[in-house]
Amino acid sequence: MNHSNLTILSVISNFVIVILKLIIGFFTGSVAVISEGIHSSMDLFASVITFFSIRIAGRPADEDHPYGHGKAENIAGTIETLLIFVAGIWIISESVEKFLDPKEIRFPALGIAVMLFGAAVNIIISRVINRAAKKANSVAMKSNALHLFTDVFTSLGIALSLLLVYLTGWLWLDPVIAIITAIYIMFEAWQLLKESFPPLMDERLSKKEEAEIKRIILTHKAEFIEFHDFRSRRAGAEEYIDFHLVVPSEMTIEKAHSLCDEIETEIGDFYSKAQVLIHLEPEEERIYSKKV
Incomplete structure:
Protein backbone atom coordinates (compact mmCIF):
# COMPACT_ATOMS: atom_id res chain seq x y z
CA MET A 1 0.00 0.00 0.00
CA ASP A 202 17.84 24.78 8.52
CA GLU A 203 19.23 23.26 11.69
CA ARG A 204 22.17 20.94 11.06
CA LEU A 205 21.88 17.18 11.36
CA SER A 206 22.67 15.66 14.74
CA LYS A 207 26.31 15.26 15.82
CA LYS A 208 25.94 11.49 15.53
CA GLU A 209 24.64 11.75 11.97
CA GLU A 210 27.33 14.19 10.91
CA ALA A 211 30.01 12.00 12.49
CA GLU A 212 28.83 9.02 10.43
CA ILE A 213 28.85 11.05 7.21
CA LYS A 214 32.36 12.35 7.95
CA ARG A 215 33.47 8.79 8.67
CA ILE A 216 32.26 7.81 5.19
CA ILE A 217 34.19 10.68 3.63
CA LEU A 218 37.35 9.79 5.54
CA THR A 219 37.33 6.21 4.22
CA HIS A 220 38.67 7.85 1.03
CA LYS A 221 41.29 10.00 2.80
CA ALA A 222 44.11 8.32 0.85
CA GLU A 223 42.76 9.99 -2.31
CA PHE A 224 42.30 13.58 -1.09
CA ILE A 225 44.16 16.05 1.10
CA GLU A 226 41.39 17.41 3.31
CA PHE A 227 37.78 18.55 3.36
CA HIS A 228 36.30 21.63 5.03
CA ASP A 229 33.26 23.94 5.14
CA PHE A 230 31.09 20.92 5.93
CA ARG A 231 27.38 21.78 6.16
CA SER A 232 24.21 19.76 6.60
CA ARG A 233 20.50 20.29 6.97
CA ARG A 234 17.24 18.38 6.61
CA ALA A 235 14.04 19.19 4.73
CA GLY A 236 11.21 16.71 5.09
CA ALA A 237 12.52 13.27 4.20
CA GLU A 238 15.65 14.60 2.48
CA GLU A 239 19.09 15.50 3.83
CA TYR A 240 21.29 18.14 2.22
CA ILE A 241 25.06 17.82 2.66
CA ASP A 242 27.78 19.93 1.10
CA PHE A 243 31.50 20.43 1.68
CA HIS A 244 34.75 21.45 -0.02
CA LEU A 245 37.10 18.64 -0.99
CA VAL A 246 40.78 19.48 -1.53
CA VAL A 247 42.48 17.08 -3.99
CA PRO A 248 46.09 16.84 -5.23
CA SER A 249 46.76 19.30 -8.04
CA GLU A 250 47.95 16.47 -10.31
CA MET A 251 44.66 14.57 -10.00
CA THR A 252 42.76 14.46 -13.28
CA ILE A 253 39.23 15.80 -13.59
CA GLU A 254 38.02 12.31 -14.43
CA LYS A 255 39.61 10.84 -11.29
CA ALA A 256 38.29 13.64 -9.07
CA HIS A 257 34.80 13.24 -10.51
CA SER A 258 34.94 9.49 -9.91
CA LEU A 259 36.00 10.10 -6.29
CA CYS A 260 33.06 12.43 -5.73
CA ASP A 261 30.68 9.87 -7.25
CA GLU A 262 31.96 7.20 -4.86
CA ILE A 263 31.53 9.43 -1.83
CA GLU A 264 28.04 10.50 -2.91
CA THR A 265 27.01 6.87 -3.49
CA GLU A 266 28.21 5.77 -0.07
CA ILE A 267 26.47 8.68 1.67
CA GLY A 268 23.39 7.72 -0.35
CA ASP A 269 23.60 4.23 1.15
CA PHE A 270 23.44 5.87 4.59
CA TYR A 271 20.70 8.33 3.57
CA SER A 272 18.77 7.12 0.53
CA LYS A 273 17.39 10.59 -0.27
CA ALA A 274 20.52 12.59 0.53
CA GLN A 275 21.41 15.47 -1.78
CA VAL A 276 25.21 15.79 -1.74
CA LEU A 277 27.13 18.73 -3.20
CA ILE A 278 30.94 18.53 -3.29
CA HIS A 279 33.01 21.55 -4.26
CA LEU A 280 36.40 20.44 -5.60
CA GLU A 281 39.52 22.46 -4.86
CA PRO A 282 43.01 21.76 -6.22
CA GLU A 283 45.74 21.76 -3.61
CA GLU A 284 47.31 25.09 -4.56
CA GLU A 285 43.98 26.93 -4.07
CA ARG A 286 43.71 25.83 -0.44
CA ILE A 287 44.27 29.13 1.31
CA TYR A 288 41.69 29.60 4.01
CA SER A 289 40.79 26.01 4.61
CA LYS A 290 38.97 25.23 7.81
CA LYS A 291 39.90 22.31 9.99
CA VAL A 292 37.07 19.79 10.22
Missing part, protein backbone atom coordinates in the same frame (compact mmCIF):
# COMPACT_ATOMS: atom_id res chain seq x y z
CA ASN A 2 1.48 3.38 -1.02
CA HIS A 3 1.75 6.41 1.24
CA SER A 4 -1.33 8.18 -0.18
CA ASN A 5 -3.50 5.13 0.36
CA LEU A 6 -2.22 4.76 3.93
CA THR A 7 -3.09 8.37 4.65
CA ILE A 8 -6.57 7.97 3.13
CA LEU A 9 -7.10 4.92 5.35
CA SER A 10 -6.07 7.04 8.34
CA VAL A 11 -8.54 9.78 7.36
CA ILE A 12 -11.44 7.34 6.99
CA SER A 13 -10.76 5.51 10.27
CA ASN A 14 -10.33 8.78 12.16
CA PHE A 15 -13.56 10.17 10.74
CA VAL A 16 -15.55 7.16 11.93
CA ILE A 17 -13.91 7.19 15.38
CA VAL A 18 -14.43 10.95 15.85
CA ILE A 19 -18.14 10.70 15.06
CA LEU A 20 -18.60 7.77 17.43
CA LYS A 21 -16.68 9.40 20.29
CA LEU A 22 -18.45 12.74 20.04
CA ILE A 23 -21.92 11.18 19.80
CA ILE A 24 -21.30 8.85 22.74
CA GLY A 25 -19.54 11.60 24.70
CA PHE A 26 -22.46 14.01 24.52
CA PHE A 27 -24.95 11.20 25.08
CA THR A 28 -23.22 9.93 28.23
CA GLY A 29 -22.20 13.37 29.48
CA SER A 30 -18.57 12.31 29.97
CA VAL A 31 -16.11 15.17 29.50
CA ALA A 32 -13.32 12.60 29.19
CA VAL A 33 -15.04 10.94 26.21
CA ILE A 34 -15.82 14.32 24.65
CA SER A 35 -12.19 15.42 25.16
CA GLU A 36 -11.01 12.24 23.50
CA GLY A 37 -13.39 12.96 20.62
CA ILE A 38 -11.80 16.41 20.26
CA HIS A 39 -8.36 14.80 20.41
CA SER A 40 -9.36 12.37 17.65
CA SER A 41 -10.76 15.23 15.57
CA MET A 42 -7.29 16.78 15.73
CA ASP A 43 -5.94 13.46 14.49
CA LEU A 44 -8.43 13.57 11.63
CA PHE A 45 -7.37 17.07 10.65
CA ALA A 46 -3.74 16.02 11.01
CA SER A 47 -4.34 13.07 8.67
CA VAL A 48 -5.80 15.40 6.05
CA ILE A 49 -2.81 17.75 6.40
CA THR A 50 -0.46 14.77 6.12
CA PHE A 51 -2.18 13.58 2.93
CA PHE A 52 -1.67 16.91 1.17
CA SER A 53 1.81 17.58 2.61
CA ILE A 54 3.12 14.23 1.35
CA ARG A 55 1.74 14.94 -2.12
CA ILE A 56 3.39 18.38 -2.12
CA ALA A 57 6.68 17.14 -0.66
CA GLY A 58 6.85 14.41 -3.28
CA ARG A 59 6.92 16.90 -6.14
CA PRO A 60 10.27 17.18 -7.91
CA ALA A 61 12.33 20.36 -7.80
CA ASP A 62 11.16 23.03 -10.22
CA GLU A 63 12.13 26.54 -11.33
CA ASP A 64 10.50 28.20 -8.30
CA HIS A 65 11.61 25.52 -5.83
CA PRO A 66 15.08 24.39 -6.93
CA TYR A 67 15.62 22.59 -3.60
CA GLY A 68 12.38 20.66 -3.87
CA HIS A 69 9.29 20.75 -1.67
CA GLY A 70 10.46 18.63 1.27
CA LYS A 71 9.80 21.27 3.93
CA ALA A 72 6.07 20.90 3.30
CA GLU A 73 6.25 17.89 5.61
CA ASN A 74 7.94 19.90 8.36
CA ILE A 75 5.33 22.63 8.04
CA ALA A 76 2.57 20.01 8.31
CA GLY A 77 4.19 18.37 11.32
CA THR A 78 4.53 21.73 13.07
CA ILE A 79 0.90 22.67 12.39
CA GLU A 80 -0.28 19.31 13.68
CA THR A 81 1.59 19.67 16.97
CA LEU A 82 0.25 23.19 17.50
CA LEU A 83 -3.26 21.82 16.99
CA ILE A 84 -2.64 19.27 19.72
CA PHE A 85 -1.60 22.07 22.10
CA VAL A 86 -4.84 23.91 21.34
CA ALA A 87 -6.87 20.74 21.93
CA GLY A 88 -5.01 20.10 25.21
CA ILE A 89 -5.78 23.58 26.54
CA TRP A 90 -9.45 23.19 25.62
CA ILE A 91 -9.68 19.80 27.33
CA ILE A 92 -8.12 21.14 30.55
CA SER A 93 -10.50 24.11 30.57
CA GLU A 94 -13.58 21.92 30.16
CA SER A 95 -12.30 19.40 32.70
CA VAL A 96 -11.77 22.01 35.41
CA GLU A 97 -15.33 23.22 34.91
CA LYS A 98 -16.63 19.63 35.12
CA PHE A 99 -14.52 18.97 38.23
CA LEU A 100 -16.06 21.96 40.02
CA ASP A 101 -19.56 20.97 38.93
CA PRO A 102 -19.59 17.16 38.44
CA LYS A 103 -22.53 15.52 36.69
CA GLU A 104 -23.56 11.89 36.53
CA ILE A 105 -22.35 9.87 33.55
CA ARG A 106 -25.13 8.06 31.68
CA PHE A 107 -24.58 4.56 30.25
CA PRO A 108 -20.81 4.40 30.91
CA ALA A 109 -20.66 1.02 29.16
CA LEU A 110 -21.24 2.79 25.84
CA GLY A 111 -18.29 5.07 26.51
CA ILE A 112 -16.08 2.14 27.45
CA ALA A 113 -17.07 0.24 24.30
CA VAL A 114 -16.32 3.12 21.91
CA MET A 115 -12.98 3.81 23.64
CA LEU A 116 -11.91 0.18 23.26
CA PHE A 117 -13.04 0.11 19.63
CA GLY A 118 -11.09 3.29 18.83
CA ALA A 119 -7.97 1.97 20.57
CA ALA A 120 -8.10 -1.33 18.65
CA VAL A 121 -8.45 0.39 15.27
CA ASN A 122 -5.76 2.99 15.92
CA ILE A 123 -3.14 0.57 17.26
CA ILE A 124 -3.33 -1.36 13.98
CA ILE A 125 -3.29 1.65 11.66
CA SER A 126 -0.62 3.54 13.63
CA ARG A 127 1.78 0.58 13.45
CA VAL A 128 1.27 0.22 9.70
CA ILE A 129 1.83 3.94 9.08
CA ASN A 130 4.84 4.07 11.42
CA ARG A 131 6.58 1.26 9.52
CA ALA A 132 6.00 3.11 6.25
CA ALA A 133 7.17 6.40 7.83
CA LYS A 134 10.47 4.86 8.94
CA LYS A 135 11.13 3.47 5.47
CA ALA A 136 10.34 6.81 3.82
CA ASN A 137 11.90 8.90 6.64
CA SER A 138 8.75 11.03 6.48
CA VAL A 139 8.24 13.55 9.30
CA ALA A 140 4.57 14.08 8.37
CA MET A 141 3.84 10.35 8.42
CA LYS A 142 5.69 9.93 11.72
CA SER A 143 3.57 12.74 13.11
CA ASN A 144 0.41 11.08 11.88
CA ALA A 145 1.42 7.71 13.35
CA LEU A 146 2.25 9.36 16.69
CA HIS A 147 -1.16 11.01 16.82
CA LEU A 148 -2.87 7.68 16.27
CA PHE A 149 -0.65 5.90 18.80
CA THR A 150 -1.24 8.48 21.54
CA ASP A 151 -4.93 8.06 20.82
CA VAL A 152 -4.58 4.38 21.77
CA PHE A 153 -3.26 5.20 25.25
CA THR A 154 -5.68 8.03 25.89
CA SER A 155 -8.62 5.88 24.78
CA LEU A 156 -7.58 3.03 27.08
CA GLY A 157 -7.04 5.45 29.96
CA ILE A 158 -10.49 6.97 29.52
CA ALA A 159 -12.09 3.50 29.25
CA LEU A 160 -10.46 2.66 32.59
CA SER A 161 -11.65 5.92 34.16
CA LEU A 162 -15.24 5.25 33.05
CA LEU A 163 -15.06 1.80 34.55
CA LEU A 164 -13.78 3.22 37.85
CA VAL A 165 -16.49 5.88 37.88
CA TYR A 166 -19.09 3.16 37.35
CA LEU A 167 -17.65 0.94 40.12
CA THR A 168 -16.93 3.65 42.69
CA GLY A 169 -19.34 6.46 41.87
CA TRP A 170 -16.46 8.96 42.05
CA LEU A 171 -17.57 11.46 39.39
CA TRP A 172 -14.45 13.59 39.87
CA LEU A 173 -12.38 10.83 38.24
CA ASP A 174 -13.81 11.69 34.82
CA PRO A 175 -12.42 15.27 34.60
CA VAL A 176 -9.18 14.30 36.38
CA ILE A 177 -8.43 11.57 33.81
CA ALA A 178 -9.31 14.05 31.06
CA ILE A 179 -6.74 16.52 32.42
CA ILE A 180 -4.08 13.80 32.66
CA THR A 181 -4.90 12.85 29.06
CA ALA A 182 -4.48 16.46 27.92
CA ILE A 183 -1.11 16.81 29.66
CA TYR A 184 0.10 13.57 28.11
CA ILE A 185 -0.82 14.47 24.53
CA MET A 186 0.70 17.94 24.96
CA PHE A 187 3.96 16.36 26.14
CA GLU A 188 3.99 14.08 23.07
CA ALA A 189 3.28 17.09 20.88
CA TRP A 190 6.29 18.90 22.35
CA GLN A 191 8.54 15.95 21.52
CA LEU A 192 7.32 15.93 17.94
CA LEU A 193 7.63 19.71 17.63
CA LYS A 194 11.32 19.39 18.48
CA GLU A 195 11.68 17.11 15.44
CA SER A 196 9.48 18.89 12.91
CA PHE A 197 10.30 22.57 13.55
CA PRO A 198 14.16 22.78 13.55
CA PRO A 199 14.48 21.85 9.83
CA LEU A 200 12.39 24.92 9.02
CA MET A 201 15.31 26.93 10.44
